[in-house]
Amino acid sequence: DTGVSQNPRHKITKRGQNVTFRCDPISEHNRLYWYRQTLGQGPEFLTYFQNEAQLEKSRLLSDRFSAERPKGSFSTLEIQRTEQGDSAMYLCASSHYRTGELFFGEGSRLTVL
Amino acid sequence: AQKITQTQPGMFVQEKEAVTLDCTYDTSDPSYGLFWYKQPSSGEMIFLIYQGSYDQQNATEGRYSLNFQKARKSANLVISASQLGDSAMYFCAMRETGGSQGNLIFGKGTKLSVKP
Secondary structure, three states, X not given: OOOOEEEOOEEEEOOOOOEEEEEEOOOOOOEEEEEEEOOOOOOEEEEEEEOOEEEEEOOOOOOOEEEEOOOOOOEEXXXXXXXXXXXXXXXXXXXXXXXOOOEXXXXXXXXXX | OOOEEOOOOEEEEEOXXXXXXXXXXXXXXXXXXXXXXXXXXXXXXEEEEEEEOOOOOOOEEOOEEEEEEOOXXXXXXXXXXXXXXXXXXXXXXXXXXXXXXXXXXXXXXXXXXXXX
16 A cells, blocks of 8 residues: 555543654655644644655644654654643645645544543 | 635535535635545545646546636536545645645535435
8 A cells, every 4th residue: 555654543542641643655755744633624734844854833733742754754743741622633644746736644533531 | 714615514416416516715825726635434535636826727637627716716626427425525725835835724625415
């Protein structure tokens, strides 16, 4: 499978715990994006990497959120001290620098109890 | 102000008929790109079609076409010959830089239900 891969697909955690999601983009794509989607809403942009450089961060990305892409390949999104409001689907997408469309993974659904 | 507005929370269409999903956008950037994505119940966002702000012709991809009316700032998606598998959420999105950089801004989506 050469699509965007995300894991875990589902995560249930207690409030206050830390969680980490991983995204493996399409191999030839140098751009990687993280989005958050809550029920009944469209995806909301969180952050974006070009290779290993984090080029843009949304105001939605509070200081409890950190994203990395250390070698310009896979990326991780960590949420510290989770809150119930963090419950959402976290979507990863990648794109090639020559084309505009984003290719999305199937998402990681977070439930904070 | 909302950048992308999709005014139809839900739409129904009879199988084999055509349906139009509305999208209006707001930007002062002369160079931008418009996208439509499909999200089935499985959750994955599937790219359908792209229209650049300087494209002279409306984009088409198989049964999907984009009715781009620049002066009205609308980019409606037309699905011809609807199939049961078209039942899904549909999102309109915009990238303001116009190139291939930067993030996409999504609307709230329209839920399409195709009736047999």
